[in-house]
Amino acid sequence: LNPVRLHYFKGRGRAETTRWMLAVNEIKFENVAIESPEALAALRASGKLPFDQMPLLEIDGLCLSQSSAMIRYLARRGNLYGASNEDALWCDMVAAATDDFSETAKQAAFQADADQMRAGLQARFDKFGPRFEARLKHEGTGYCAGKALTFADVVLTEALTEYLERMPDLLAHSPLLASLQKRVTEHLGISAYLRSSARYPLANDDYVISAASVLQRALPAHMPDPNRFVLSG
Ligand SMILES: N[C@@H](CCC(=O)N[C@@H](CS)C(=O)NCC(=O)O)C(=O)O
DSSP: OOOOEEEEOSSSGGGHHHHHHHHHTTOOOEEEEOOSHHHHHHHHHTTOOTTSOSOEEEETTEEEESHHHHHHHHHHHTTOSOSSHHHHHHHHHHHHHHHHHHHHHHHGGGOSOHHHHHHHHHHHHHHHHHHHHHHHHHHOSSSSSSSSOOHHHHHHHHHHHHHHHHOTTTTTTOHHHHHHHHHHHTSHHHHHHHHSTTSOOOOOHHHHHHHHHHHTOOOOTTSSSTTTTSOOO
C-alpha cells in the first residue's frame, strides 16, 4: 500500500483540518514539508496539483486538492457525515461557519500587534461562539449534527483549539463548546496525533517567514525587510 502523504508548508495552516481528519480516522500519514521555492516548483512540475495549490493529499491512489474536499472525502470514508441528509446539511453549515471563524486564527501569526490580534480573536469568537453553543444545545447530544461524531465536530474543535492556544479562557462561559473540545481532543486517534511529531507548533514568525520564502511573496509590512523574498525584475 502506498504511504499517505500530505504536502504543505512546514506548519499547520490550511492543511491542519485534513491532518485532524486523518487522525480521527486513525490513518497514518507523512507530512511532506515544502520548505523552498525549488521544492514547490518540483511539486508543481509533478502534475499532482490540479489547481496548482497546496495542500496536496495523496491517499487511495488519488491526489486530493482543496482542504474542503479532503475533509469531506475523509468524512465519507470514515462515516463521519451524519446519519441523514439533514445531518449532512448541518455538517456542511457548521463546517462552513467554522471556515469563517477559523480564518481569524489562521491570520493571527501575520499580525503586528499581539493585543490587537487577541482583540480580533475575541470579537470573532463573540460573533460565532454563541451560535455554535446554541447549535450544540439544540442538538442536545453533545455533537453538532445528529447523535454521533461528525467531521463538523472535528473541524470546529480544531479551530477552537487554535483559539484556546492563544486565549486559554475563551470557553469559560461556553460549557457545551468546552465539553465538545475536550471530548474531541481526547478521541483516541486525535489525542495520539496531538502528541505526535506530526503535529506542528502554533504558527509564529518562523512559519510566516517560511511560507513567504517558499511562495517568494512579501512578508507582513511590520517585519524587517518585508520584500526580501520577492523576486526583482
Ligand atoms: N482553498 C484552498 C486554498 C489553497 C491555498 O490558498 N493554497 C496556498 C498555500 S496556503 C497556495 O498554494 N498558494 C500558491 C498559489 O496559489 O499559487 C484549500 O483550502 O486547499
